[in-house]
Amino acid sequence: MTTKRPTIDDVARLSGVARVTVSRVLNGGPNVRDEVRARVMQAVETLAYKVNPQARSLAGGASRLLAFVFASDPENEPNSYYESALELGALRACLALGYQVLVQNVPQQTPDHQKRILDLITTQRCEGLILSPPYSDDVALIEAALAQGCKVVTVSPGGPGRGKADGVGVDDEAGGYDMTRELLRLGHRRFGFIAGLEGHLSADRRLQGFRRALAEQGLGEGDCVVLRGDFTFRSGTRLAPELLDHPLKPTALVCANDDMAAGVLSAAHARGLSIPQDLSITGFDDAPVAGIVWPPLTTVHQPVKVLGQRAVELLVARLTGVNVSDAAIFDELEHAVVTRQTTTAPHL
Amino acid sequence: MTTKRPTIDDVARLSGVARVTVSRVLNGGPNVRDEVRARVMQAVETLAYKVNPQARSLAGGASRLLAFVFASDPENEPNSYYESALELGALRACLALGYQVLVQNVPQQTPDHQKRILDLITTQRCEGLILSPPYSDDVALIEAALAQGCKVVTVSPGGPGRGKADGVGVDDEAGGYDMTRELLRLGHRRFGFIAGLEGHLSADRRLQGFRRALAEQGLGEGDCVVLRGDFTFRSGTRLAPELLDHPLKPTALVCANDDMAAGVLSAAHARGLSIPQDLSITGFDDAPVAGIVWPPLTTVHQPVKVLGQRAVELLVARLTGVNVSDAAIFDELEHAVVTRQTTTAPHL
C-alpha cells in the first residue's frame, strides 16, 4: 500500500512557515534566516520529504531533462564501448547535478533523423542536447536545435561543429600523429590505414595526423594504403585481406578505432601471421577490447567517460547561466599512446 | 528564440471543443464522436502540439517513469555487454510504450545500496523497478519496493526472486547442462568450471546444470575443479593458471560468462597453448566478445536485448492493469548452444 507522500505543504505546516519559504530553502534561495532554514530542514527530514520533480518542472518551466543522441545502429553494436562509456559518464554527471538524461539511438540511415531528434526535444521537453559523432558535425541539426532554444554540446566535433556550440573531445589529429610517430620510430615505412565511416570528421582527423607524421618523414600517398571501415570488428576482418595482400606489403596497420584493430588482429591470426613479428597493428580509444584480444593492443587512450561527464557539465553550465559567454568553448582533454604488444620493429 | 509552445487549451480553442474533450482524444478515451475526434487531431496536427509530460504526470498522478538498476561497478566494466544490451532492449520498449527509464548503477558493495535504490524510487517518482542480478534475488529489496507501491520485474532471478515479482530470463540450468553435454559428447571427462560472483544465483544455476550433466555420466566432484570469478575478463586470466596447473589436468574449461572465457583464452595463449587442440573453452551469453576473440568462442546464446525489452513490457502490463493476476509470471526465453571454434575432442 502506497501511503500518500508528503507534499511541500506538509513540510510548511510542520515547520510553521509558508509554502514559499520551504520552496526557498529547498532551492537554496537567499533571504532566509538560519533558524528558519534549520527548522524547515528538520521537517523535511522527519517527513522524509522529497520534491516532486514533475511539479517542479511544471511550475518552474524547466524540465531538467537532457537528451544524449547516438548514431550507431544498435542492431549491430549494442556494445560499442565508446558510446556506453560516454553514456555512463553523462549519467554520473547528471546524478551529481540533479538532471536527467534521455539516451536515444537514432541511426544516421534513418531518413528523417534530424526530425526525429528535434521531435525528441519537443516531445520530451528536453532543455539540452548532447550530440555524439557524426551528429556533432551536423551544423544544420545544431542550428535547428539552437533555434528551438535548446542548448547544445557536441562530443568530438571534427571541425564544422566547433564554434556553433560548446564541445568536448581530444585532439584526434595529434593522437593519429603520435601513434604514427611511434611506428615510424620503430622503423616502419609502409603502412595501411583503416579509416572510419564517411562523415565522422573527428575520426578523419586521426587520418590527417597519420598523414602529417608520414609527410614529416618524406613519405606520402605511395607509402600507404588507406581503406574505410565502419568502426566495427567485422569491418576490420573484412578489410584486412585487401591490406595484407596489397602490393605495397605494409608492415604496420593503423586503425581509427580499437574494434576494427581487433578485427584485423583476428583476420591476421586466421591466416597464420604472428603478431607483432609479422605485422604491427594499432587502434584508437583504448577500449576494454584492447586489453582482451591477444596479444593486447597498442592504442591511443582517450578518456571517454570523462568526455561524457564534461559534456553534461558544459551543458548544465549553459542552462543555469553559469556560462554566459557568447563564444562556444571547446574543452580539449588529454590523449596518450599506450604501448602494448601489437607493435614492434618490422622484420626485413 | 523559443516561441511559446501550444498547450491543450490552444488545441481546444482551435478545434472548438472543451479542454477535457481534447484530453479524451489524446488519451484514447471513449465516448467521443469520430467527427470531433478528427477535428481535434487536425488541430493537434496544425499546431504541432505535444502533450507536456510533466503536466500530465502531475495531474494524472502517474510519472510513467521506470528505473533499471544494475549492480556492476562501472569503474571496471563500463562495457559489459550484458548490461548494455539489457538497457538497450529496455530503452526500445519504453520508446514504443511511451515510458521513460532511468538507468542506475548501484554497485553492490555500496553499503547502503538498498536504501539508495529505494530512494531513487521515491525521489524520482518511479512507478516501476527492473532489477538485474544479483538484485533480482534480493527478496528484502523486492518486498520493500513492493511495499512502497512500486511494481517490480526481475531479470534472470535465480530462485528466491521468482514468485515475489514478475520476471524474465532463460533457463540457465539447462544452458549449463546443454553446454556440458556437448563437451561430454566430444569426449571430455575432466573439467574446470569458472563460476560467477557469489550471490548471482542465475549464474550459479549454470553450475548446477554443469554438475547435473556430469552426474548423468557418473562423473562427480573428483572430475572437476570449480573456481569463482567476478564475470570480468581479468578474473578469467587470473583464475586460468590455477585451473591449468591443477593435478586433475582438465581438458575443457566451462565459464559462467563470455568475458571470463575470453580471459581464459588470453591466458592460454600467453602460455603457448593451442586452442582448441590443447584445451576446449566455453562461455555463456554469446556477447560480441565471443566473436571477437581468436579463435571465436563456443558459448550459450541468450537473447539479452529481448530480456530487457520483455522486462519493460511485463512492468508496463502490471502498471496499466493489463495484467492483474495475483501470481507472479515468469517469462522464460530460449537459449541455444552456439558451437564456434574453441571446442573440439580432447587429445589423448
Add this chain to the structure above:
DNA sequence: AGTGCAATTGGAAGCGCTTCCATGGAGGCG
C-alpha cells in the same frame, strides 16, 4: 522623529494537464 532601503516572510496566481461530477439530448420500454 522621519525617510529610505534591505532583509525576511507570506499571499495569490498560475504551470498544463487529468479527474470527478454535472448537464443535456437520444433512444428504449411499459
Add this chain to the structure above:
DNA sequence: CGCCTCCATGGAAGCGCTTCCAATTGCACT
C-alpha cells in the same frame, strides 16, 4: 407519453510546485 439509461460533452477543481509582488520589520542615516 413519462421514466430511466446511455452517450457525448463541458465545468470546475485540483496535482505540487515556483514565480511575482506585496507586506512587515528592523535599522542606518539625516
